[in-house]
Amino acid sequence: MNDPFRHAPWDGLSKPFTIGMRPIAPTDWIEVDARLGTYLDEKALLEAADPAAVFRAEPGTGAAQQELLDILIGNLSAHHPETHRRHGDRIELPTAGRTIDLDAGDPPLLTASRLVQEDICLMHRTGEGWRLAAAALAFPSSWRLADKIGRPMAAIHAPVPGFAGRMDAMVTRIFDNLAPSQPVERFNWSLYDDERLHHPEPHPKAWRDADGRLEPARIHVRVERQTLMRLPQSHDIAFTIRIHQGPAALLAGTRSGRLLAADLEGLDGPQRAYKGWSADADDLIALFRKGAAR
Numbered sequence: 001m002n003d004p005f006r007h008a009p010w011d012g013l014s015k016p017f018t019i020g021m022r023p024i025a026p027t028d029w030i031e032v033d034a035r036l037g038t039y040l041d042e043k044a045l046l047e048a049a050d051p052a053a054v055f056r057a058e059p060g061t062g063a064a065q066q067e068l069l070d071i072l073i074g075n076l077s078a079h080h081p082e083t084h085r086r087h088g089d090r091i092e093l094p095t096a097g098r099t100i101d102l103d104a105g106d107p108p109l110l111t112a113s114r115l116v117q118e119d120i121c122l123m124h125r126t127g128e129g130w131r132l133a134a135a136a137l138a139f140p141s142s143w144r145l146a147d148k149i150g151r152p153m154a155a156i157h158a159p160v161p162g163f164a165g166r167m168d169a170m171v172t173r174i175f176d177n178l179a180p181s182q183p184v185e186r187f188n189w190s191l192y193d194d195e196r197l198h199h200p201e202p203h204p205k206a207w208r209d210a211d212g213r214l215e216p217a218r219i220h221v222r223v224e225r226q227t228l229m230r231l232p233q234s235h236d237i238a239f240t241i242r243i244h245q246g247p248a249a250l251l252a253g254t255r256s257g258r259l260l261a262a263d264l265e266g267l268d269g270p271q272r273a274y275k276g277w278s279a280d281a282d283d284l285i286a287l288f289r290k291g292a293a294r
């Protein structure tokens with residue numbers, strides 16, 4: 001089933017701009033649904049158009065990339081046998097109508113990303129903290145790989161209000177203590193004015209009509225489900241990002257919509273500004289609370 005709001009972080013799962021991490025079963029690490037083929041087609045188009053925009057890896061990351069790929073294939077074989085079938089050096093994806101060759105000589109992390117709807121990043125520990133060492137990133141939410149690759153968590157999150165200092169230190173400690181092979185998940189969510197999966201641009205907000213009224217049909221809720229899992233051999237961390245999204249109209253005026261409105265209301269000035277909602281927050285809150293006026 002394809003439920004765009006299968007994860008509704010505003011329903012009490014986690015508050016925006018908090019760490020909000022919880023352990024999950026290995027069965028739930030990777031999410032496969034009916035849109036597998038659509039996501040993989042889109043990844044292939046993006047890779048063909050501009051490979052450096054969607055894949056980068058620092059030298060020396062090959063062994064950890066391979067470790068991640070091996071673990072991913074093991075997980076898919078064990079928990080998603082209907083959608084991922086291994087035949088020697090090939091993985092058949094019957095529901096997506098494609099077969100992935102494991103022996104094609106591509107970087108292992110790129111091969112991994114061709115198997116799943118998730119984007120996948122590899123985090124590596126240095127004296128500076130945890131750094132983004134490699135990434136297959138097709139569906140970013142308002143960031144570009146070129147700006148973040150090779151950078152430590154503090155620099156990656158420099159634009160995020162409240163990350164520097166305490167949250168950065170807590171995240172470093174949590175990363176240092178992650179148990180091998182035990183995935184955890186957390187969520188971010190945002191509002192966009194379209195349903196494109198590939199969204200490197202800053203939060204857009206072309207969602208008002210000619211008279212300046214909020215146009216509910218133009219508003220889409222985008223949920224990022226993120227997981228983290230330590231790799232037992234390299235001690236690097238696999239960080240996955242999976243996009244779920246759906247029209248705001250499905251939530252507006254419902255109980256879930258009112259909870260989303262409450263989270264919006266709780267954002268402070270810098271948080272609203274970071275999201276690009278300073279001028280729109282009050283109208284968005286009213287929309288999700290009451291539903292569309294017409």
Ligand code: HEM
Binds near residue numbers: 123
């Ligand atoms: C427990 C771990 C993490 C926490 C608590 C965290 C927290 C956050 C928060 C609160 C935001 C702002 C989200 C929003 O728009 O609502 C954010 C954005 C972001 N996070 Fe993380 N994050 C974590 C892990 C990571 C990792 C491992 C990466 C590695 C790539 C990453 C990359 C980013 C990027 C690129 C942004 C957008 C930054 C920008 O606006 O330029 N995060 N993160």
